[in-house]
Amino acid sequence: MSRLVVGPFNRVEGDLEVTLEVAAGRVRSARVNSPLYRGFEQILRGKDPMDALVFAPRICGICSVSQSVAAASALANLMKLEPPENGRLATNLILAAENLADHFTHFYLFFMPDFARDVYRHRPWFTAVQARFKAIEGSAAGDALPARAKLLSLMGSMAGKWPHTLSIQPGGSARPVEGGEKIRLYSILREFRRSLEKTLFGDALEAVAGLESARDLEGWMAARAPDASDFRLFLEIAQDLALEKLGRATDRFLSYGTYSQGDGFMFRRGVWDGEFKPLDVDAITEDISHSWMAGPAKPQPPAHGVTQPLAEKPQAYSWCKAPRLNGDVAETGALARQVVNGHPLIRDLVAQSGGNVRNRVIARLLELALVVPAMESWVRALEPGAPFCHHAPVPEEGCGVGLTESARGSLGHWLEVRRGRIHNYQIISPTTWNFSPRDAQGVPGPLEQALVGAPVQEGETVPVAVQHVVRSFDPCMVCTVH
């Protein structure tokens, strides 16, 4: 048995270290360490409750709007405030623009460049992939960066800037959309759609969204040359490297639900472990047995959570806490969202091979195909002239919970106000779920489970398979260690 410490990991947001025990060319066990602590939950104590709208987005430069939406929802919950229809649509649009830009960035800049590494130079697809996806130099960046920047011009219009907007308020949006702007927003989305259809999929978004089974997907693949589109090329690589056999975690999936439709969500809230179950939010706790944190030994519900760093602690190996649902590990992200929501292709893929590197990537790209058409309909539904924001005073005492979905999964804020000030603020971010350390029972977190069995080639110091597994979760370490 040999030990391998891998880090710093790049093309993940923030700093990450993974310690691997390797035997007979495979990972036997893994420990995931988030080596950076920032202390937002401590910083927020004593502040004016509305100041959470300034601090929360700055937890993360890539999930900035998601953090903003979670904070605004927690405040809305405290203030008993519902946004008007326009406010709801504007929030959906801003949140979706971030989530889609993240999926897009992840695929093109973070995930695919690993297949252009030298270690794959003998694979049949290598020449095509290297020309397209080589980090910084590949041709894909020249297509993806302008398309991404153009999509995010929607943020310029509707949110002032990205990241770190303050336009999302508990009562809706502070940025009303004027009549003529609807057309501009719509044309931004049409342009993004065109680039997805032309370059990423080589097919209509509706056709991709309409794939209903693994067989459908195989048929779709067979009907196209390997380099017909970037998605097709990924499927080629996935088949050749058997990425469906890499990175399986717990197969228990969590989604808080997202894109408000008034009385529900476009992607529903729930849990999937072979069957759909409603989510019991009160069953969420955080365990700190292996975290550099002081506090009660018993796992705490986030509403009563404590964040007190403690750098010297036996057994501890990460600044990340270990969230559990009914005491169990859960995976979150696009794959979880789509399996919980019941997309037939994703349900079928998960039934066949569970949560794994390939399926996580497919689910992420599928969301691009599903959400852009929804955004087009939200823009059409905006009513300039009607209110975008409702208003209410902030109560002196009370609690609020804000749950949403960022690109990389379930994000929750738990807020308690006393005497008009923030008394406690607890955040559980998606990567806290996915990259959690072991709990008091010794059960490893999802990534720690997913890494077991990953191949390590002779002489590899940064095993490429390990990198695929890590990046398949689209981790955001800066959120993890808020």
Next chain:
Amino acid sequence: MIGPKPEGINVLWLQSGGCGGCTMSLLCADSCNLFEMLSSAGVRFLWHPSLSEETGVEVTRVMERCLSGQVTLDALCVEGSLLRGPNGTGRFHLLAGTGRPMIHWVRELASVARYTVAVGTCAAYGGVTAAGGNPTDACGLQYEGDEPGGLLGVEYRSRSGLPVINVAGCPTHPNWVVETLMCLAFGLFSERDMDALGRPRFYADHLVHHGCTRNEYYEFKASAEKPSDLGCMMENMGCKGTQAHADCNIRLWNSEGSCTRGGYACISCTEPGFEEPGHPFAQTPKIAGIPVGLPTDMPKAWFVALASLSKSATPRRVRENAVSDHQVITPAIRKTRLR
């Protein structure tokens, strides 16, 4: 003048106690291909945490080659605050895979860098990570809030003789970063190009107020009272656009935005200490009804006199639109030619 060929610079980019938002913002640069533009200007990334291929020991090797002088480190870019805690150990951020505090890496690399660039207010002055009780003992590279010092100390100079260049902003505008790096690559940056807080003057010699679309409301002191109102946000909503140094309303964000255009106050995120304004961000602190923070360069007596005069002269259109979320009265149509 810009010569035919830039000298080119090697850039090493590190992230510590921040959110990665300045990199995410950088990728929003309005350019047909950001990477191509940078490389055509001779800006070469030795390593960037979000963009490069290298991981793990491949990265530490790059840093060691910079330290040994095998590779010339022209620009060390640091994003995120420097975390000195707990108790001065730097333990709140050990660079993954190395077991060493990031502050040690940064100190060593800064000693060999030709230029040291703080990307964002966190790296410049401490920023949001230093807010509240500053639980991680966060500071900037050469400032702690508005006090010179920080991690590297008052006396620090990079090999070029310049102090740390503070591209402050939370986040930074992509073009502030791109233009700074390109100026360095072209050898066009000197101490004269930095303001008193180390910020590049090309954006810091402006005020956020310049080009604000709410200026007619400002002129008449027709003020917004709640989020989504169209009026000026200085009197009630905490806006510091008349004091904050940046060109946000001249050089727009994400093609067409800015904070004030997005419906919310400028919180002066390019200024040291913006994270602890001493009042709720979205409320203007006042004494006897007069905002404590007056427009830069404006004597208080004049402000008070002008404000009361302009308030009494406010047209009904401006007064009513200021507290609405859309124009309820449109401007009258006038014949503008001479009769």
